Amino acid sequence: GAVVSQHPSWVICKSGTSVKIECRSLDFQATTMFWYRQFPKQSLMLMATSNEGSKATYEQGVEKDKFLINHASLTLSTLTVTSAHPEDSSFYICSAEGRQGASEQYFGPGTRLTVT
Amino acid sequence: GENVEQHPSTLSVQEGDSAVIKCTYSDSASNYFPWYKQELGKGPQLIIDIRSNVGEKKDQRIAVTLNKTAKHFSLHITETQPEDSAVYFCAAAGNQFYFGTGTSLTVIP
Numbered sequence: 001g002a003v004v005s006q007h008p009s010w011v012i013c014k015s016g017t018s019v020k021i022e023c024r025s026l027d028f029q030a031t032t033m034f035w036y037r038q039f040p041k042q043s044l045m046l047m048a049t050s051n052e053g054s055k056a057t058y059e060q061g062v063e064k065d066k067f068l069i070n071h072a073s074l075t076l077s078t079l080t081v082t083s084a085h086p087e088d089s090s091f092y093i094c095s096a097e098g099r100q101g102a103s104e105q106y107f108g109p110g111t112r113l114t115v116t
Numbered sequence: 117g118e119n120v121e122q123h124p125s126t127l128s129v130q131e132g133d134s135a136v137i138k139c140t141y142s143d144s145a146s147n148y149f150p151w152y153k154q155e156l157g158k159g160p161q162l163i164i165d166i167r168s169n170v171g172e173k174k175d176q177r178i179a180v181t182l183n184k185t186a187k188h189f190s191l192h193i194t195e196t197q198p199e200d201s202a203v204y205f206c207a208a209a210g211n212q213f214y215f216g217t218g219t220s221l222t223v224i225p
Contacts, residue, residue: 004159006159034213041218041220042217042218043205043215043216043217043218044160044205044215046213091157093159093160105150105209105213106162107152107159107160107161107162108159109158109159110157110158110159112157
Protein backbone atom coordinates (compact mmCIF):
# COMPACT_ATOMS: atom_id res chain seq x y z
CA GLY A 1 0.00 0.00 0.00
CA ALA A 2 0.87 3.66 -0.13
CA VAL A 3 3.23 5.11 2.44
CA VAL A 4 2.87 8.35 4.34
CA SER A 5 5.65 9.57 6.58
CA GLN A 6 5.70 12.17 9.32
CA HIS A 7 8.62 13.99 10.80
CA PRO A 8 9.45 14.25 13.58
CA SER A 9 7.89 11.24 15.29
CA TRP A 10 8.07 13.04 18.59
CA VAL A 11 9.08 16.49 19.74
CA ILE A 12 9.40 18.32 23.03
CA CYS A 13 9.36 22.09 22.99
CA LYS A 14 9.13 24.91 25.44
CA SER A 15 6.01 26.98 25.87
CA GLY A 16 5.95 29.93 23.49
CA THR A 17 8.03 28.36 20.76
CA SER A 18 6.81 27.09 17.38
CA VAL A 19 7.02 23.56 16.05
CA LYS A 20 6.76 22.35 12.47
CA ILE A 21 5.54 18.88 11.58
CA GLU A 22 6.01 17.48 8.08
CA CYS A 23 3.77 15.01 6.30
CA ARG A 24 4.96 13.34 3.11
CA SER A 25 3.34 10.92 0.70
CA LEU A 26 6.24 8.77 -0.41
CA ASP A 27 4.96 6.82 -3.39
CA PHE A 28 1.91 8.68 -4.65
CA GLN A 29 0.74 12.21 -5.26
CA ALA A 30 -1.66 13.55 -2.68
CA THR A 31 -4.06 16.15 -3.92
CA THR A 32 -5.50 16.53 -0.44
CA MET A 33 -4.00 16.05 2.96
CA PHE A 34 -5.70 16.05 6.32
CA TRP A 35 -4.43 16.91 9.76
CA TYR A 36 -5.90 15.23 12.80
CA ARG A 37 -5.39 15.60 16.49
CA GLN A 38 -5.86 12.71 18.87
CA PHE A 39 -6.13 12.85 22.65
CA PRO A 40 -5.44 9.76 24.75
CA LYS A 41 -8.10 7.06 24.38
CA GLN A 42 -10.11 9.15 21.95
CA SER A 43 -10.83 9.09 18.27
CA LEU A 44 -9.13 11.24 15.69
CA MET A 45 -10.40 14.79 15.46
CA LEU A 46 -10.09 16.45 12.07
CA MET A 47 -8.37 19.80 12.36
CA ALA A 48 -8.04 20.92 8.77
CA THR A 49 -8.04 19.88 5.15
CA SER A 50 -5.33 21.13 2.85
CA ASN A 51 -5.34 21.04 -0.92
CA GLU A 52 -2.16 21.46 -2.87
CA GLY A 53 -1.63 25.07 -3.87
CA SER A 54 -4.56 26.53 -1.97
CA LYS A 55 -5.41 27.63 1.53
CA ALA A 56 -6.36 25.04 4.10
CA THR A 57 -9.92 24.63 5.29
CA TYR A 58 -10.13 24.54 9.07
CA GLU A 59 -12.76 22.77 11.13
CA GLN A 60 -14.87 24.78 13.49
CA GLY A 61 -13.04 25.66 16.67
CA VAL A 62 -9.55 25.23 15.22
CA GLU A 63 -7.49 28.43 15.24
CA LYS A 64 -6.00 28.91 11.80
CA ASP A 65 -3.47 31.44 13.07
CA LYS A 66 -2.22 28.99 15.64
CA PHE A 67 -2.11 25.90 13.44
CA LEU A 68 -0.54 27.02 10.18
CA ILE A 69 -0.84 24.57 7.32
CA ASN A 70 1.10 24.70 4.08
CA HIS A 71 0.61 22.24 1.22
CA ALA A 72 3.30 23.40 -1.15
CA SER A 73 3.53 20.28 -3.31
CA LEU A 74 1.65 17.09 -4.11
CA THR A 75 3.85 15.17 -1.68
CA LEU A 76 4.36 17.53 1.25
CA SER A 77 2.17 19.28 3.77
CA THR A 78 3.38 20.96 6.94
CA LEU A 79 1.62 21.85 10.16
CA THR A 80 3.20 24.55 12.30
CA VAL A 81 2.00 24.94 15.86
CA THR A 82 2.77 28.55 16.68
CA SER A 83 3.39 29.86 20.19
CA ALA A 84 2.80 26.42 21.61
CA HIS A 85 1.28 25.95 25.04
CA PRO A 86 1.01 22.84 27.23
CA GLU A 87 -2.60 22.36 26.15
CA ASP A 88 -1.34 21.87 22.59
CA SER A 89 0.40 18.69 23.70
CA SER A 90 -1.19 15.90 21.72
CA PHE A 91 -0.72 13.25 19.05
CA TYR A 92 -0.93 14.81 15.59
CA ILE A 93 -1.65 12.56 12.63
CA CYS A 94 -1.76 13.43 8.96
CA SER A 95 -3.35 11.53 6.15
CA ALA A 96 -2.91 11.83 2.43
CA GLU A 97 -5.67 11.32 -0.08
CA GLY A 98 -4.92 10.28 -3.63
CA ARG A 99 -6.79 11.10 -6.80
CA GLN A 100 -9.43 8.44 -6.09
CA GLY A 101 -10.71 10.48 -3.18
CA ALA A 102 -11.60 9.08 0.22
CA SER A 103 -11.03 5.54 -1.00
CA GLU A 104 -7.35 6.25 -1.25
CA GLN A 105 -6.51 7.75 2.11
CA TYR A 106 -3.47 6.67 4.03
CA PHE A 107 -2.35 7.75 7.46
CA GLY A 108 1.04 8.77 8.73
CA PRO A 109 2.58 7.29 11.87
CA GLY A 110 1.80 10.37 13.94
CA THR A 111 3.83 12.96 15.83
CA ARG A 112 3.78 13.16 19.59
CA LEU A 113 4.08 16.81 20.67
CA THR A 114 4.85 17.66 24.27
CA VAL A 115 4.96 21.30 25.29
CA THR A 116 6.65 21.98 28.61
CA GLY B 117 -23.42 15.70 8.51
CA GLU B 118 -22.47 12.08 9.06
CA ASN B 119 -22.68 10.44 12.48
CA VAL B 120 -20.72 7.23 12.94
CA GLU B 121 -21.34 5.26 16.11
CA GLN B 122 -19.12 2.37 17.14
CA HIS B 123 -19.72 -0.35 19.73
CA PRO B 124 -18.42 -1.64 22.00
CA SER B 125 -15.89 0.88 23.27
CA THR B 126 -13.90 -1.90 24.94
CA LEU B 127 -13.79 -5.60 24.21
CA SER B 128 -11.88 -8.43 25.85
CA VAL B 129 -11.75 -11.90 24.35
CA GLN B 130 -9.82 -15.06 25.01
CA GLU B 131 -7.16 -15.99 22.51
CA GLY B 132 -8.71 -18.06 19.75
CA ASP B 133 -12.19 -16.62 20.18
CA SER B 134 -13.86 -14.27 17.72
CA ALA B 135 -14.29 -10.53 18.12
CA VAL B 136 -17.02 -8.46 16.54
CA ILE B 137 -17.15 -4.66 16.37
CA LYS B 138 -20.17 -2.84 14.99
CA CYS B 139 -20.66 0.59 13.48
CA THR B 140 -23.69 2.50 12.31
CA TYR B 141 -23.79 5.54 10.09
CA SER B 142 -26.43 8.06 9.13
CA ASP B 143 -25.49 9.54 5.74
CA SER B 144 -26.90 7.61 2.78
CA ALA B 145 -24.23 9.18 0.60
CA SER B 146 -21.48 7.25 2.40
CA ASN B 147 -20.19 4.58 0.05
CA TYR B 148 -16.80 3.55 1.41
CA PHE B 149 -16.24 1.91 4.80
CA PRO B 150 -12.66 1.26 5.94
CA TRP B 151 -11.47 -0.23 9.19
CA TYR B 152 -8.25 0.84 10.87
CA LYS B 153 -6.08 -0.73 13.54
CA GLN B 154 -4.13 1.64 15.74
CA GLU B 155 -1.42 0.42 18.05
CA LEU B 156 -0.19 2.53 20.91
CA GLY B 157 1.83 5.52 19.72
CA LYS B 158 1.26 4.80 16.05
CA GLY B 159 -0.96 6.05 13.29
CA PRO B 160 -4.03 4.13 12.07
CA GLN B 161 -3.33 1.30 9.65
CA LEU B 162 -5.93 0.24 7.11
CA ILE B 163 -6.76 -3.43 7.66
CA ILE B 164 -9.79 -3.96 5.47
CA ASP B 165 -12.37 -1.90 3.61
CA ILE B 166 -15.65 -2.42 1.82
CA ARG B 167 -17.58 -0.44 -0.74
CA SER B 168 -21.32 0.02 -0.91
CA ASN B 169 -21.80 -2.35 -3.82
CA VAL B 170 -20.55 -5.30 -1.79
CA GLY B 171 -22.14 -6.99 1.20
CA GLU B 172 -19.19 -8.87 2.59
CA LYS B 173 -15.44 -9.02 2.22
CA LYS B 174 -12.93 -11.36 3.79
CA ASP B 175 -9.16 -11.32 4.16
CA GLN B 176 -7.81 -14.31 6.08
CA ARG B 177 -8.98 -13.92 9.70
CA ILE B 178 -10.66 -10.57 9.11
CA ALA B 179 -14.04 -9.98 7.52
CA VAL B 180 -16.34 -7.02 7.13
CA THR B 181 -20.06 -7.07 6.46
CA LEU B 182 -22.19 -4.18 5.26
CA ASN B 183 -25.94 -3.70 5.44
CA LYS B 184 -26.71 -0.55 3.47
CA THR B 185 -30.42 -0.70 4.16
CA ALA B 186 -29.88 -0.68 7.90
CA LYS B 187 -26.80 1.54 7.61
CA HIS B 188 -24.53 -0.63 9.66
CA PHE B 189 -21.31 -2.49 9.08
CA SER B 190 -19.26 -4.83 11.22
CA LEU B 191 -15.72 -6.07 11.63
CA HIS B 192 -15.20 -9.73 12.45
CA ILE B 193 -11.88 -11.11 13.64
CA THR B 194 -11.68 -14.88 14.02
CA GLU B 195 -9.10 -16.95 15.86
CA THR B 196 -7.88 -13.89 17.70
CA GLN B 197 -4.26 -13.62 18.72
CA PRO B 198 -2.58 -11.40 21.34
CA GLU B 199 -1.09 -9.27 18.57
CA ASP B 200 -4.62 -8.34 17.52
CA SER B 201 -4.83 -6.26 20.70
CA ALA B 202 -5.16 -2.62 19.61
CA VAL B 203 -7.71 0.12 19.09
CA TYR B 204 -9.90 -0.35 16.05
CA PHE B 205 -11.67 2.47 14.25
CA CYS B 206 -14.37 2.24 11.66
CA ALA B 207 -14.99 5.06 9.22
CA ALA B 208 -17.63 6.05 6.72
CA ALA B 209 -16.75 8.09 3.69
CA GLY B 210 -18.71 9.71 0.92
CA ASN B 211 -17.91 13.32 0.25
CA GLN B 212 -16.13 13.46 3.60
CA PHE B 213 -14.44 11.06 5.95
CA TYR B 214 -15.88 10.31 9.39
CA PHE B 215 -14.30 8.15 12.07
CA GLY B 216 -16.07 6.05 14.63
CA THR B 217 -15.25 6.47 18.31
CA GLY B 218 -12.94 3.46 18.49
CA THR B 219 -12.91 0.06 20.18
CA SER B 220 -10.10 -1.05 22.45
CA LEU B 221 -9.65 -4.77 21.85
CA THR B 222 -7.71 -6.90 24.32
CA VAL B 223 -6.94 -10.51 23.46
CA ILE B 224 -6.13 -12.46 26.59
CA PRO B 225 -3.52 -15.21 26.10
